[in-house]
Amino acid sequence: MLDEQETIGNRIRRARLRLGMPQADLAAAVGRTQGWVSKVEAGRIELDRAGVINQLASALHCHPNDLIERPYIAENSSENQWQISAAAILRELRRYDLAPVFDGPPRASRELWRDTEQLHRLRDEAASTAILGMLPDLLRESRALAEVSTGREREEAFSLYAVCCKFAHTAAHALGHPELVAMACERASWAAARSGDAVLPAVADWMRVWDMWATADWSDAIALSDKALRSIEEPNQAGDPLAVRAWGSLHLRAAVSAARAGDAQQVEDRVAEARRAAQRMEPLRRTTFDRHSLTFSLGNVQIHAVSVQLEMGDHAKALLLNERADPQHVSALPKSRRGHHHMDLARAWLWDGNRDRALADLETAERIAPQLVRNHPIARATLRKIVYAERATTRERLRRMSDRFRLDG
Structure with a gap:
């Protein structure tokens, strides 16, 4: 796993060379500098944002999994039986x-x-x-x-x-x-x-939005979300619980799409609309069978509000929103959602320079949802950053101690 960062960089380089694309062109396509692309290809920058990985893959005309080599092959063959x-x-x-x-x-x-x-x-x-x-x-x-x-x-x-x-x-x-x-x-x-x-076609569109993220088609993802929302506007206004749940879920999908597009105002508007839907849904949540399998609640809105700030690179606001979140709503979420949330918090703490808190949240995420976290590219990228940072710190401490002991002399 510790070699993955360099391997991902090599894969990006090979994909770029296959297209005859200069580093400067790839940099322009993803809104970065040539130096940034050079460091990514050399394995010196960790790709720990899904939106960035998707942008690179889109520019290189490949699937994101081709760059990060998913699915991961486990050493224990029994863990590969799902295929x-x-x-x-x-x-x-x-x-x-x-x-x-x-x-x-x-x-x-x-x-x-x-x-x-x-x-x-x-x-x-x-x-x-x-x-x-x-x-x-x-x-x-x-x-x-x-x-x-x-x-x-x-x-x-x-x-x-x-x-x-x-x-x-x-x-x-x-x-x-x-x-x-x-x-x-x-x-x-x-x-x-x-x-x-009447609601199920909108749920299918909700699935398609997720797939559009792989090719970094943020505007199309928002347009499809809105198309699906229009299709269920009438039952949503009438208070059909399944329509309200889908309505809120689609706005959260649109919020993530807007965050990856860098549209902060739309992010705020979509999260607010989802929150209103969750408040309408709350009295009915325990009595309505979720036949569409949409995990939607006030807690889910709260953790999405944190996640979209990370998508926009604002870890300070993500941590602030997490402090303000109602812990009861978050703790009521299923393990799949809480595992994702703690992965996000691990990234936020790492970007904040607090490796101990980052590792603690990553361990919590793994304890809650081990299969999800061990197979998640962002969790693996976060762990690699922690490991490399710890190695660099240890090397520096050893170098200083070596100087004091004059071991080189």
Whole structure:
């Protein structure tokens, strides 16, 4: 892992040379100096902001995972077994418009929805490999139900299929499988259009916004968020809990997109709109089944408010907002969200020069959501910065002590 920073720099250099692109051109494309690009390629600058990695990948016409070498290959082969499940899911998604291969009659939709409750629990635990393990059979059965049923039951089957695609999409993002990310998003849109669910197509667009970040298409991501918001404006105003939840989630997506575009005012406006939605949602949150699997609450708005400040490079404001956040709302979040939050705090403390606090928050993040954190490129970049800084400090202390002992003489 300690060699990753240099390896990433070499990969960026090779991608640039493959295009015949001078360093100055790459620097101009990402709004940096040639010296900055030179240091990145030499492994002297750690890439610890997702937006910057995505900008580099877009300028180099490749996927961000090509630069940071995801998915990571674990030394323990059992930790790589999730790729078997991912391949099985891809097979199901590729044959989406063919007659499903399923033995016997499929269960009713109400029973299949009960199965998704386990997926929700696994999502909250950030157990991505377990999610992938459940999905091939559930995708196959929901597709079989759509094939043999009619009316509302058929629409529910397509809703189930779309939601399963969303679970696949989330897990594939966490583990770094771009092919599964892209195909799950496409199939979710296809099924949502057939679901009879007025909000589900907007949820599929919410997924697409996430994918647009990979190519640094910030303005398109905002435009798509707004398109999805317009599609659910009426049920949101009517107070439909699922629409309110989607409304707030889409504004948070737009806030992240605006932060990466450097639009501070839009960030503030979007977070404020999401906060209003969360306040409307709060009395209904515990009594409304989240069939769309959108983690949205006041706590989620609070941690996004911190995250978007880091996306804009303002760690001081991020730490201030974290101090002001209601700890009860944050502690009520699922482990997947709290793990992300502590990763963000680790970055903020590191940028603030406090390596001890940074390491403590990174350890907390790993304890809360180990699979998520160990596979997250930003967590790995933060840990590398801490390690390199500690090494440099130790070398300097040893050099001074060596001088006092006159070991060179």
